[in-house]
Amino acid sequence: MAPNPSWDDQLFSLFDDLEGQAAALYGLERDAELVDRSRAEYHQVTLDSRLVASMGEDVALTVAGVGRIEGELQRIGTGWCLVSGHAQDWIVRTARIEVVHGASERSVPEVAWSPLHRLGVSSALRRLAESQVRCVVHLLDGGQHETVVLRVGADFVEVGSPSDVPALIAFDAISAVQSRD
Structure with missing residues (x-):
């Protein structure tokens, strides 16, 4: 016991x-x-911070007024990204992105971004104006302008060709710009 x-x-x-x-x-x-x-x-995690972490990855974006865009996410700026697709590049306004597939699980906080990530869409559009390449400007309402970027203003882009009367397109109306050359 x-x-x-x-x-x-x-x-x-x-x-x-x-x-x-x-x-x-x-x-x-x-x-x-x-x-x-x-x-x-x-x-506090933003779409842009998830996209910065996804640079170099293949992504599929659904963009308002455009539809599905697929390719490698090459650059991110404030309010825009560059996607290199099959035989063409896309400058996409991030405010117009509806769905992202293939994004990294991580995010990169804004304090860790390089100064290049702080460049706005006007910087990307100025590069198009300097190169004078043909492009398609896709609008939020689904409209398109096959054109050349001539000049970039504070909140608009001037497009046209030497034989056309130039048109002004507000940045807020743009969903994406697709390279043609």
Whole structure:
């Protein structure tokens, strides 16, 4: 017959049991707190920060007024990205992106971006104006202008050709610009 545990042994056993229960409850509360913190912090992640982390990846974008664009995500700027597709490049306004497939699970916070990531869409459009390549400007409403970018203003682009009367297109109306050459 086993001896009865002493009162001290019973008390220490009770304390051990209570400490174990407290540790288990603390672990559950801590896990829930970490999940809550993670969710609370995720609301600060932007689409641009996920796209920066996805540079060099093959992505598929659904763009308002254009449809599906597939290719390698090559550059990101403030409010735009460059996707190199099959035999053509696309400058896509990120505000016009509806769906992204193939993005990285990670994000890169804005404080870690290079100065090149801070360049706006006007910088990309100026490069098109300098090169004088033919392109298609896709509008948010689905309209298109097959043209050459002539000049870039503060919030618009001037397009046309030497034989056309130039047209002005507001940046806010542009969904994407597709290279033709």
